[in-house]
Amino acid sequence: MTVRMLSEASGSFTGAGALLTILRDGQARTRAELVQLTGLARSTLAQRLDALLSRQWIVPTEEAISSGGRPAVAFTFNSSARVVLAADLGATHARVAVTNLATDVLAERAAEVPIDRGPEVTLTWLQRTFEEMLAETGHSVDEVCGIGVGLPGPVEHSSGRPINPPIMPGWDGFPVPEWLSERLGAPVLVDNDVNIMALGEHWAARPEADHLIFVKVGTGIGCGIISDRRLHRGAQGAAGDVGHIRVASALDIICRCGNVGCLEAVAGGAAMAARLRAVGVEAAGSRDVVGLVRAGNTQAVQLIRQAGREIGDVLASIVNFFNPSVIVIGGDVAEAGEQVLAGLREVIYSRSLPLATQHLTITASELGDRAGVIGAAVMVIEHVLSPDSVDQSFVQA
Amino acid sequence: MTVRMLSEASGSFTGAGALLTILRDGQARTRAELVQLTGLARSTLAQRLDALLSRQWIVPTEEAISSGGRPAVAFTFNSSARVVLAADLGATHARVAVTNLATDVLAERAAEVPIDRGPEVTLTWLQRTFEEMLAETGHSVDEVCGIGVGLPGPVEHSSGRPINPPIMPGWDGFPVPEWLSERLGAPVLVDNDVNIMALGEHWAARPEADHLIFVKVGTGIGCGIISDRRLHRGAQGAAGDVGHIRVASALDIICRCGNVGCLEAVAGGAAMAARLRAVGVEAAGSRDVVGLVRAGNTQAVQLIRQAGREIGDVLASIVNFFNPSVIVIGGDVAEAGEQVLAGLREVIYSRSLPLATQHLTITASELGDRAGVIGAAVMVIEHVLSPDSVDQSFVQA
Structure with missing residues (x-):
């Protein structure tokens, strides 16, 4: 280097x-x-x-x-030299922003966009939305230095393509960077949603933390890992897949991944909603579970607190292994706030080593549902402003 | 930077x-x-x-x-510009070397040195041994650019002092760097033994791996973590303490750490030796267990294979979380080779995500009991030859 x-x-x-x-x-x-x-x-x-x-x-x-x-x-x-297009595409919900090179948001939109409609429909919507927002903010496509996109599934880091994403029919291997780049004329970076959330939260809310774990608890469960201030993606870009770690309490439950005993099969939003329906409480997904917790539904409160303990059980091992300084809980379920954190802290503080928990902060996301879109912008800015990229931009010109 | x-x-x-x-x-x-x-x-x-x-x-x-x-x-x-003094002090066994700046070993010794005799006795022995070896190789103390020491317990990275090391009576907070530096006149770096083993193995045997986990299975169990080619020490330098992760099969066993259910209470060398003694088989520690396995003792073979599965159970979760490209098994018990690896692989390949295990190598240490001492030298060389240290050396002169 x-x-x-x-x-x-x-x-x-x-x-x-x-x-x-x-x-x-x-x-x-x-x-x-x-x-x-x-x-x-x-x-x-x-x-x-x-x-x-x-x-x-x-x-x-x-x-x-x-x-x-x-x-x-x-x-x-000059942080206004260029603009960045950033998108956080979730399972059903999308958030899109135009920012400057200091991640200041110039325009932002949120919309219901089901990812299972496939890449063509979703990305066409995204392209149009980006174009509209550029027009709104008085910028042209020429001023765009890069586009960052988060997707709700595994992404191959080198190619930016989704790989066997379980909840994204039609997206497997789809060339997202090429598709968007051809239409918008700027470099495109793609990563999974939890990685960009970790980047966004670290950049905006926890810049002092050297080692941070961002756990997203939504329909499923996954985490983004910051090691030594940089995203740890792992050898195949598969790091952070904690939702499919085996837990004792789920050994009789088949997960959507086909395995048995996965954490998200007991503590994910979809699993909790299913459990509530089984006892006659109406709940379609993770957001309904959070709504019920907020409304004081006892069954939902018990369930979410227990989910916190189950997640805590997995994180207690990870704390011994990784020794982070901050654990951030994000995603829909995190909006049930203290109920989840209470269960989590209960288990982590009793099971992890004292040296590792001594200065450990366990907290809810400050950025909330904006963590992903800010992180997508950070990903682009860090790439575009890296010394190599800047040098390269002159060579290409 | x-x-x-x-x-x-x-x-x-x-x-x-x-x-x-x-x-x-x-x-x-x-x-x-x-x-x-x-x-x-x-x-x-x-x-x-x-x-x-x-x-x-x-x-x-x-x-x-x-x-x-x-x-x-x-x-x-000029890799002969200076020499490095390196030591790997284990619970009962020490290995000491003099190397050049390319980690070529100029002299090497191994000896029985019980760490529980306390810091003064152990470090006095180490100082004399270093001095003898320098004389042997025709070098003077003035040519020593740094001293690297590995210790079998947690070490505070910033101060190089052991912190509450469970098997090192008298060492808690002892100023190892100052003690050695005053007597040998060179900067001293101290880290725990598993971190330096990971460094040594990565440097000498797996330089191509970006993300590597070195698991030492000896009396206890711990691991060293390489993330993005650098040692991940964690927020308090406590990363890698996998021996005290809770496993279901050990919930009725009290660990030497005072907690119940720790991995090393079922799969560590000391625990296995105790189990063998309980059924009338003579075994004082991890080395005896390995000896029995090599001699074909059925109870020892069953025990060590089950230990591999227990360790594999913990590592399966870590593989999902961290997605390493290589897992190296070192320490005494690793010398039972394939018996441990078989149990380990069995569990990791069945429980971790296919994407994360697709290109995962699980192997025994190539450096064996030299991993630590080579790693101690690597730690010193990387520090001494860093741009800041070289610049600083001129300012101090």
């Missing part, structure tokens, strides 16, 4: 990306300050600044000099 | 470390090549090369130029 970052080999603009990384902290800096900071030759620095200025990644500002000399030109990161 | 690496602020030698990182690949490069590679001004490059040459971190070599011109001086990393 170091070597690549410093590499001058692939063109005279190589290195502009590393310079932009320095300026991304928002502080304005003069040429003299940048020479001192980087050790670059003045001519090399000038070349890289020109490259960044030509694309408006940075803008000049005037800095008054305290010694009374004439003001020197300083340069600062 | 980028900013710090490029920073020129703290002295004229700052940046020499980044230059050394480029040269660590072993390739020889001329001044012209380095100017092209880094974009540095010639004068700045010269200053940094001089700094590295003055400490012999690099050596000049002559490169013939194919065009027939006179040979230009090239510079290459």
Whole structure:
């Protein structure tokens, strides 16, 4: 990484990306300050600044000099240089946003969009929505630096394609990045919804946490993992699939994955709704369960608290293994707040090692149902502003 | 990190470390090549090369130029510039080595050293052994760039001190780094034995793996975690403590940690030896269990295979959560090889998600009982040759 970052080999603009990384902290800096900071030759620095200025990644500002000399030109990161299109597509619900390069939301929409209508219908809707929102905010497609999409199923990281997604008929292997990129003319990054939620929550609400686990409890259960401030996707991009960890209390229950004993077959929103229906309480899915808990339905409250314990049982092992500093609970069921957290904390604090729980924070998501869409924007921004991508953008031009 | 690496602020030698990182690949490069590679001004490059040459971190070599011109001086990393002292202190057994900066072992010793004799006795032995081995290899204390020590218990990463180590009476909070550093005059890094084993195995045998879990099954059970090619220590340095994850089959057993149901209370070497004694088979510890398995004792074979299944049960959940590409089994019990691996694989492949196990390798340690000492050397080398440390070494001089 170091070597690549410093590499001058692939063109005279190589290195502009590393310079932009320095300026991304928002502080304005003069040429003299940048020479001192980087050790670059003045001519090399000038070349890289020109490259960044030509694309408006940075803008000049005037800095008054305290010694009374004439003001020197300083340069600062321009978070309005481009816009980002971000989408969090859930099983039935979608949230879409246009943001700037600092994840400030310029426009946002939420809609009922069943993912099981297949990729063509869903992505056509998404394309139109993006176009409308760009028009609304007065931006053109040319200003879009990237598109981030979260999907409710496993996604192959290298290709951005869904792989055997259980609740997404027709999507298996569908080339989502190519489809959107051809129509909107910008690079597309796709990841599963829980990974982008973890990114969003970490970026916006827990930037100080080195190791964070974001557990989404909705229809199913999954988690996104931040290790050393970066998303841990695992070898096949399959990390975080905690919903199919076996728990003792579910050994007689067949999960939708075909296995028996999965956590989400007892503690997922769909499973809880089914249990309520079995005792004559009306509940179609996870949102109804949360509604019943909020309305004080005793059966629903007992069920959700027990679900918290079951999830806590799995997380207690994960806390021993991974030693996170923060566990965030998100997704529909998290909206039942303290009832879920109480069960969870009860088990984690009694079963995990004292050293690992000593400073552990277990909390509900601050971003709530916006975690995913913010995370999709973060994913794009981190990619687009990486030194390699910035350098590459000049080579391609 | 980028900013710090490029920073020129703290002295004229700052940046020499980044230059050394480029040269660590072993390739020889001329001044012209380095100017092209880094974009540095010639004068700045010269200053940094001089700094590295003055400490012999690099050596000049002559490169013939194919065009027939006179040979230009090239510079290459000097892995003999310094020596590293490395130790893996187990519960009863110690392994000590002197290596160069490429982890080549210059001298090595193994000895019975019970850790429960306390820090003064153990570290005095270690200091003498290091001094003898330095003399043997013809090196002086001045050439030692760092000392790496692995301990069989939790270690606070920031201070290098053991924290409440269960099998190390007298060691709690003992300032190991200061004690050794005062006597040997070099920086000391301390970590728990399983972390350094993971580092050693990753470096020497599995350098291609991005995500690796090294499970040590000895008297107790613990694991070291490599996430994205780096050691994941967790928020309190407590990551990897899988020995105290609760398993259903141990709910009636009190663990040495005071809790009930811990994995190592059924599958650790000490627990297995106790079980064998309970049925009249002589076995003092994990090594005896392995000896019995090798001799074909049926009870020991059944026990160790079941231990493999119990460990597999815990790892099956971890595979879903973490999605490693390699699981390595090390420690004494791993020497019973296929018997342990068979039970482990049986459970992991039946219980973890197909996507996560598709390309998963489950294997015994290649380095065996040398994993720890090699890892201790790797820990020191990675620290000493990091750009910041190299820069800092000039500031301190």
